[in-house]
Amino acid sequence: MNILIVDFEFPEPDRASGGRRLYHIVKILREAGHELAFLSLDHWQLWKRQEDCYETALNELGVKTYREGWSLESGGAEFIAAFCPDVAILSKHYMANRLSNYLRQTNPMCKQIFDTVDVHYLRERRAGSGDWSKTRDAEFTACETADRTWTVTDKDKVTIQNDYLPSLDIEVVPNIHEANFDSAGFTDRSDVVFVGNYVHEPNGDALEWMRTSILPLFINMEKEHRFRAVGPHENLLPLAVLQSMSIMGYVEDLDGLLQRTRVGVAPLRYGAGMKGKIGSYMENGLPVLTSSIGAEGMNLTDGENARIVDDPVKFAEVMAELCRDEQQWNHLSKNGLEKVSEWGIDKMRVVIDRAISF
DSSP states (O other), X not given: XXXXXXXXXXXXXXXXXXXXXXXXXXXXXXHTTOEEEEEEEOTTSSSSOOOTHHHHHHHHTTOEEEEEOTTSTTTHHHHHHHHOOSEEEEESHHHHHHHHHHHHHHOTTOEEEEEOSSOHHHHHHHHXXXXXXXXXXXXXXXXXXXXXXXXXXXXXXXXXXXXXXXXXXXXXXXXXXXXXXXXXXXGGOEEEEEEOOTTSHHHHHXXXXXXIIIHHHHHHHOSSOOXXXXXXXXXXXXXXXXXXXXXXXXXXXXXXXXXXXXXXXXXXXXXXXXXXXXXXXXXXXXXXXXXXXXXXXXXXXXXXXXXXXXXXXXXXXXXXHHHHOHHHHHHHXXXXXXXXXXXXXXXXXXXXXXXXXX
16 A cells, blocks of 8 residues: 655654654555655744654655645656555645645545544644634544544544534544663662653643652652753753753653653643653653653553642652652653553554554
């Protein structure tokens, strides 16, 4: 089957959860024998310049690639026509709404999948954005015009069905993770980490909440372990870095860092979808401390496979507790590894095969 994927950039699995998910989807589809083409359609007008290595990584998997401006006039239309897709996966509502009518007119037999990645309007509504209703309408239009919609969690699926159309054809295609059951133990680790692409607003907000409301309390309780913020942060305003806090930025070997870290946190106050950072913590054996928003859609249980806390004082207390309590640490580490195995590659092959089958 010929499968076309369209997004605003080539997936960056080392920089963003959505990019990691999409890259794994591409690999699984190629391993299943499908022909793939990936069109990078520049919705954001070169808001950042992407490194060539991400396109090269797709080419090495045997994926045809093309970069195009928003107009499709510089060769994108010819790229699509020459590939003649049987299925098109359109990532995010602005891509789906840009391409849907064009594909219907030029290739009416091509089945269209709208991949929400996360439910944008839900995230914006929770953030208090005044334009969230416009995003909702755009996402509902994308759902209506597609032959099938993908969400990353059952929670996102139910949200769309309850807010829009209960009978809508939706497949849940979650993040993909591989548990490392040989992860380092308690005594071989130190420090607390928060991983995120801080260009993404929920992560930037979470880091500021951590810095102002949680870390000052944690620092008074715990002197041995530092807090590290890891991930792209080019658009962050300069932070007043506290004692025992470091802003590491992009880390090439993230798994290696996580294997040396004792606790992974995700103090998110708003957002939607499945949080890739939590899966990354779990697959590397870190106990997870997160908020209700962070845990949403992953069926986590407080005290069993994660700690789920929304109060900043309690969050700081549990953070310090997990740094010291080896028994609790071992319990959460073991159960987290078992939990993240639910999203392993072998299981996701079945999910993705079903999701592209019409």
